[in-house]
Amino acid sequence: MAEDSSSKKFLVNNFNNYKMVDSRPVMEQYNELVRILGQYTQHGLKMDESISVSSIIDKLPPSWKDFKHTLKHGKDDLSLVQLGSHLRIEESLRAQDSDKGKGKEVCWTFCEHDRRG
Template sequence: MVSNGAGPTNSDAPVTVSVNHAEKPDKFNGLDFKRWQHKLLFYLITLNLARFLIEEVPALKEGEQNAESVSAVEAWNHSNFLCRNYGLNGLADALYNVFCEKKTAKELWESLDRKYKTEDAGAIKFLVSRFLDFKMLDSKPVISQVQELQLIFHDIHAEGMTLSESFQVAAIIEKLPSAWKDFKNYLKHK
């Protein structure tokens, strides 16, 4: 039986993989973790496996050794195996070797999250530095330089930092090249 993922899920039933799933994301090589994580999460959602990133391993309670509960735990273990291995196979070989000892999809996901989300804090500092060091040059077209600065603003926003529109406008005016000095002064006093 194939599920399209639209209906409610029964946690005791084995997970069925959707036929129309998204394209597998590129392998993660240690760079741009948030983007890769988002793509892998979407991929796992299309495969109806994302819940294994947050669920604990089910355990059989004493006296609960009936065929139905044993079957449910086996189904969970199989689906977790798929989810974990989709995650591991989404890693570059060097990272695969580091994280392959993780026993569950949840353990793998949390381990990657801890390691690479903290490294993303360094990315924020790098973006702020890129913004502060950005200077427009007379030798390049102003429009392309403004677009480059807007990309930096976008990256800063994507990292969760907010810059008001008036700050962005003032920053662009301040970073105009020296040949635009008169226009820059006009805009400042407007």
């Protein structure tokens, strides 16, 4: 019984203290949090889905500040699945923007080189 109690405390601490970072993909971190929440069920713990979603939004990394604000002030309550979809889309868009930025740099350097020569 004491072992189960400490396992539950460990799980709750894992979720509560989890901090997302900019140096890792957000979806990878989201999936870790969802896995922890799945372990809640295995240990008989329950957390309201809206609280889970809100907590995960709060954990988004610093560079996601504007997106976090958008999610927090949306009209509808999101499910974990819907949140995952929003995060996946946003991460994909950010990756595309990042690639375009690199492309512009290369093009600018290349185009600049062409103008000189």
